[in-house]
Amino acid sequence: MPVPQVSVFLDNHPGSLADVIEKLDKNQLKIYALAIADKGEFGLVRMITEDPAKTTRILEEADFNLAKAKRNIEVAVVLITDKDHISKITKILGENGLNIDYAYSSAVHFEDKFALVLRVNDLERAERILRETNVGTLSLDEIKQHFA
Secondary structure, eight states: OOEEOEEEEEESSTTHHHHHHHHHHHTTOOEEEEEEEEOSSEEEEEEEESOHHHHHHHHHHTTOEEOOOSSOOEEEEEEEOSSSOHHHHHHHHHHTTOOEEEEEEEEEEETTEEEEEEEESSHHHHHHHHHHTTOOEEOHHHHHHHBO
């Protein structure tokens, strides 16, 4: 199931990330996954939160610059297990002509598994192929259930 991701541009200076996190904390929004990319004078923060629409609204109201595309960015969240290693998953996707644009880990752990966030060039096809090869993916509701 595709999972909505919220992305925000921040000035690259001390305290910028703290400002975003503080807004989410004040509104009791959990963050399940977080990635930060340095882009020189600014940074790009990508995150999976428990309520992406509310997160977007809160950050926009606080005048943060959200990265927006023609449509909301959605990602796949894949369970990494002893059987389904990252190498297996990347091989499956690559052999099927799917490109991983970026990936980051999450705070979601369940038994001996952790969740990996993947942005691929064809999300619907990637999720279908992963299902067909019995690789576990998570919806946002399932992430909420597994959040440690």
